[in-house]
Amino acid sequence: MKKSAFIVILFIAFTQWIWAQKIPEGKVVTTYITAETLQNKAGENPKRRVTVYLPPDYDKSSKRYPVIYYLHGFFWSDSLLVANDKINHIIDRAISLKKIKPVIIVMPDESTVFKGSFYANSKSSGNWSDFTSIELVNHIDKNYRTIAHKDSRGIAGHSMGGNGALRNAFLHPEVFSSVYALSPGILDARYFAMTEIDMYKKVKNITAIKDLSKPENARTNIIFAIARAYSGNENKPPFFADLPFSFDGENLNINASAAEELKKNSTSELPFSQYKNLKKLHAIKFDWGRNDELKHIPVTCMNLSKTLEMLKIKHEAEEYIGTHGSEVSRENGRIENQMLPFFNDHLKFEE
Numbered sequence: 001m002k003k004s005a006f007i008v009i010l011f012i013a014f015t016q017w018i019w020a021q022k023i024p025e026g027k028v029v030t031t032y033i034t035a036e037t038l039q040n041k042a043g044e045n046p047k048r049r050v051t052v053y054l055p056p057d058y059d060k061s062s063k064r065y066p067v068i069y070y071l072h073g074f075f076w077s078d079s080l081l082v083a084n085d086k087i088n089h090i091i092d093r094a095i096s097l098k099k100i101k102p103v104i105i106v107m108p109d110e111s112t113v114f115k116g117s118f119y120a121n122s123k124s125s126g127n128w129s130d131f132t133s134i135e136l137v138n139h140i141d142k143n144y145r146t147i148a149h150k151d152s153r154g155i156a157g158h159s160m161g162g163n164g165a166l167r168n169a170f171l172h173p174e175v176f177s178s179v180y181a182l183s184p185g186i187l188d189a190r191y192f193a194m195t196e197i198d199m200y201k202k203v204k205n206i207t208a209i210k211d212l213s214k215p216e217n218a219r220t221n222i223i224f225a226i227a228r229a230y231s232g233n234e235n236k237p238p239f240f241a242d243l244p245f246s247f248d249g250e251n252l253n254i255n256a257s258a259a260e261e262l263k264k265n266s267t268s269e270l271p272f273s274q275y276k277n278l279k280k281l282h283a284i285k286f287d288w289g290r291n292d293e294l295k296h297i298p299v300t301c302m303n304l305s306k307t308l309e310m311l312k313i314k315h316e317a318e319e320y321i322g323t324h325g326s327e328v329s330r331e332n333g334r335i336e337n338q339m340l341p342f343f344n345d346h347l348k349f350e351e
Helices: 003-022 078-083 087-096 128-143 160-171 189-195 197-205 209-213 215-230 256-264 267-273 275-280 296-310 334-346
Strands: 027-034 047-054 067-071 104-108 153-158 178-182 245-248 251-254 283-289 316-320
Touching (some): 027 128, 047 078, 047 087, 067 128, 078 087, 078 104, 087 104, 087 334, 153 160, 153 334, 160 267, 160 283, 178 334, 189 197, 189 215, 189 256, 189 296, 197 215, 197 245, 209 215, 215 256, 267 275, 267 296, 283 296, 283 334, 296 316
Parallel strands (some): 067 104, 067 153, 178 283, 283 316
Antiparallel strands (some): 027 047, 047 104
């Protein structure tokens, strides 16, 4: 390598290092809420951890900030958003580069016995939507310097969290003005169940919750989580849910009422029952990777966009080249370059 080229490379590396040292860091704090909305008989813990990102100037000022509620995915949690995804550093970088003005980010832990709540009110395991959109929001507004108005509140999330973000925005436009969903998963729960119907063959070997902790059954958690979210049954221990499918050998049995519950309670159905609510939202956007490993996601995202288009609900829907998570939680990824600028454009930052 020529000496001049080496010097240029060294200079670029040094400049990047210096720049990295100058990025002001926000503070990550942890709080807990024993939620009245999550009281249940199904064994879910109503005491929930909540991770809160406070922008770098929070302790140096008396001003109030808009809030983005960011919902984690299945098999994930608020703590993993920080420890693994480094989401706080992504936000630091976006604020430093002026992709978004200083903002508070709230990340609740809504993992469950079956690894995910789907942020929905359940007949058996607690009212997770009410917790997300009402009790949690009230707690944050009382304890942090927020701009406590819907125009200054957005909701977002990835995968299960993207589903939850759309669901809670559609149900609560009086709380959130804008929503951005990244690769929203299982928008149509019955369609997903059919695409993964072979998983129901394992059910006959699962007689206790502890069976789902076995490595070979790990993924099967999702069908119990979905059932508990959308077809919960308080009188059916130990799983407290009705499953749509079961097998006797290779013979399929269909629980028609449970299958109908999955469809009726899916986020994909909300544009019909909550049409007036969707018209009240200021901005709606969702995106997905063309090569998502979860094959139902491109299909159901496109179907949701077509539904909104036919109902003349203004929204943005974008397919990009990527997988389920390859472009999301990284430097210059979808969170930094699309989601946060979206909220910078659509949230009100001044009281």
